[in-house]
Amino acid sequence: MLALTATATTACGDDDKDGKAGGSDAPARIVALWQVKGEDPNAIDDYNNGAVIATERINAAGGVLGKPLQFERVGSPLTPQAARTAFLQAVDKKPSGIVGFPGGTEAEGLTRDFDQAKIPIINVNNHVPLAYGQKAGSEWMFSTNPYDVATARNMVALAQKQGWTRLGILGNDIGYGRDGTDRSKKAAEGTPVTVGTTRLVPVTATDVTEAVLALKGSQAVLSWTYPNVLAAQLTQMTQNGANAPVVGGGSVPVVANNKLAPPKALDQLYAVLACLPAAATEGGGKAFNDAYKAKYGTPAPPLAAAAHDAVMMQAEAIRKAGSTTDHTRIRDELAKLSWTGGACQPEYKADGSHYLAHQQVAIKYDQSGVAKIIDTYPIPALAKGAS
Numbered sequence: 001m002l003a004l005t006a007t008a009t010t011a012c013g014d015d016d017k018d019g020k021a022g023g024s025d026a027p028a029r030i031v032a033l034w035q036v037k038g039e040d041p042n043a044i045d046d047y048n049n050g051a052v053i054a055t056e057r058i059n060a061a062g063g064v065l066g067k068p069l070q071f072e073r074v075g076s077p078l079t080p081q082a083a084r085t086a087f088l089q090a091v092d093k094k095p096s097g098i099v100g101f102p103g104g105t106e107a108e109g110l111t112r113d114f115d116q117a118k119i120p121i122i123n124v125n126n127h128v129p130l131a132y133g134q135k136a137g138s139e140w141m142f143s144t145n146p147y148d149v150a151t152a153r154n155m156v157a158l159a160q161k162q163g164w165t166r167l168g169i170l171g172n173d174i175g176y177g178r179d180g181t182d183r184s185k186k187a188a189e190g191t192p193v194t195v196g197t198t199r200l201v202p203v204t205a206t207d208v209t210e211a212v213l214a215l216k217g218s219q220a221v222l223s224w225t226y227p228n229v230l231a232a233q234l235t236q237m238t239q240n241g242a243n244a245p246v247v248g249g250g251s252v253p254v255v256a257n258n259k260l261a262p263p264k265a266l267d268q269l270y271a272v273l274a275c276l277p278a279a280a281t282e283g284g285g286k287a288f289n290d291a292y293k294a295k296y297g298t299p300a301p302p303l304a305a306a307a308h309d310a311v312m313m314q315a316e317a318i319r320k321a322g323s324t325t326d327h328t329r330i331r332d333e334l335a336k337l338s339w340t341g342g343a344c345q346p347e348y349k350a351d352g353s354h355y356l357a358h359q360q361v362a363i364k365y366d367q368s369g370v371a372k373i374i375d376t377y378p379i380p381a382l383a384k385g386a387s
Contacts, residue, residue: 027067028324030055030314031090032307033076033083033100034124040077042203042226044254047102047124048073050304050343053291054311064315065324071311078103078203084110091117096324097314099307101125105175107136114138120317120331122310122356124303126151128179131353133385140327142334142354144310144344145274146379149387150360152183154272154377155222155247156193158362161375164245165192168218170211170233172225173200180224180249201229208232209240216242223248227255234261234269245270253301256369263367271363272377273302275344279363279373288343305344313339313348313356351381 032051035043055071063069072093076086083106090098091113097120101107104127114121115138126145129136159167169184171177177200185195196218199211203226212233215221221237223230223246230251237243238261245268252271255261261269277289278299288308292300314330316339321329337356339348348356362375 026324027070028064028096028315028318029070029072029093030097030099030311031093031095032071032073032311033086033090033098034073034102034307035075035077036073039075041228042078044227044303046254046301046303047100047307049292049296050288050300050306050308051099051311053288053295053304054308054315057291058312058315064318065322069315076100076106078106080106080109083107084113087113087117091119095119096318096327097122097330099124099310099314101130102303103127103176104130108175109136111136111138114140118327120314120327120334122314122334124306124310126355127175128387129175131355131382131385131387133353133383134387137353139354140331142350142356144306144313144348144356146357146360147353147355147382147387148180149183149187150377150379151249151272152180153187154360154362155184156187156191157377158247158270158272158375159193159220159222160191162220162245164220165194166217166219167193167195168215168221168244169195169198170208170215170221170223170225170229171198171200172203172229174203176226177224180222184222184224201225203229205229206232207236209236212236212240212242215244216240218244220245220247222246223251225251227251227260231255231260234265238262238265243268247272249273250303252363252365253303253371256365256371257298257301259369266365266369267367269365271365271371272360273363274357274360275302275305276361276363276371276373277302277305277343278371284341284343300343302344305342309342309344309348312341313337316341352384353382353386355382 101123104125280286317333320333
C-alpha cells in the first residue's frame with residue numbers, strides 16, 4: 001500500500017471541528033482504490049498519476065476548506081474478495097470520499113458494504129451493473145466514465161462510418177469482455193453492421209493465436225480486453241497477416257503510448273473513449289496534458305484524466321458541502337454537481353444513474369502511436385435503473 005499526503009484544486013475557508021467551514025482539525029482525505037505497476041500484470045500507473053496531479057493542483061490553490069487535501073492509495077486487486085478487503089481498509093482510514101475500482105466487475109458484490117459505509121465513491125470505470133438503480137448499484141456511487149452501452153453503440157457507429165460491415169469481437173472472459181460482446185451485438189442490430197466470429201480469452205492470456213486466426217475474416221475487430229491481452233492480440237495479428245483495424249476502449253492508449261504493439265498494428269488501431277487530453281488545444285484538457293508531460297514525460301492518457309477529474313470532483317463536492325465529514329451532504333453535492341473544470345469532459349453532471357460524463361470521442365492512431373480525434377458522440381443522460 002502506498003500512502004501519499006500530497007497536494008490537489010479548489011480553495012475555500014477553514015473548517016470547524018466537525019469538518020465544517022470555520023477551522024477544522026479534520027482535513028479532507030480521499031482514498032484511491034487501484035493498483036500500480038508491479039502489483040499485478042494488468043496494473044498501470046495512469047490512474048494514480050492523474051490523481052497525484054489533481055492533489056498537487058488542489059493544494060497549490062489552497063487545499064480544500066482551507067487545509068491541504070490528504071490523498072492515500074490502497075492497492076485494490078481486480079478480484080472481488082481482495083477488492084472487498086481493500087475497500088474495508090479504505091473505510092478504516094475515515095476518508096471524505098473514495099475514488100477507484102478501475103475494472104468494475106470486482107465491485108459488483110460490494111453493494112451492501114457501500115451502503116453500510118455511507119461514503120461517496122466516484123469510480124473510474126463504466127460498468128453498467130454498478131450504475132445507481134442497477135442490481136449492484138448504490139446511491140453512494142458515481143461514475144466518471146460514460147456507460148458501456150454507449151461505448152458499444154459508438155463503436156458500431158464508428159464501424160458503420162468507416163464502412164466496416166462485418167465485425168469480429170475479442171473479449172476477456174470476465175464481465176467486462178462478456179458484457180461488451182453482448183452489448184456490441186445488440187448495438188449492431190438494425191444497422192448495416194453484422195457481428196460474426198467472437199472469442200473470449202482469459203485476462204492472463206499471452207497467446208491468442210487461435211482467436212486471431214478465427215477472427216481473420218473480419219473487416220474490423222472490436223476488442224473488449226485489458227492492455228496485456230490487447231498488446232498480444234495486435235502483435236499476433238501482425239505475425240499472422242491479419243491486418244484488420246482494431247477498435248478498443250481504455251486499454252488502447254496504454255498499448256499505444258507504451259509502444260506495446262508493432263507500428264503496422266498501431267496504424268490500424270482505433271478507440272472510443274471519454275477524451276483524449278493529448279489532442280486538446282485549450283482548456284482543462286490542455287492544462288492537464290501539459291502538467292502530465294512535465295511530471296511524467298509522456299502525453300496524458302485518458303484514464304489518468306478520468307482519475308484526475310474524480311479527485312477534483314470529490315474536492316469540489318466537499319467544498320460545496322462545507323464539510324469533510326458529512327458524507328450525506330458531500331454525496332448530495334455530487335448528485336447535483338455541474339462542473340466544467342475537468343480534463344476529460346466539457347461538463348460533468350450526474351444523471352439519474354449517477355453517470356457524470358456525457359461525451360465520447362473516436363480516436364485513430366498512426367504507426368508512431370500518435371492519436372487524433374476523428375469523431376465526437378454526445379451521450380444522453382440515463383435515468384435511474386435504465387440501461
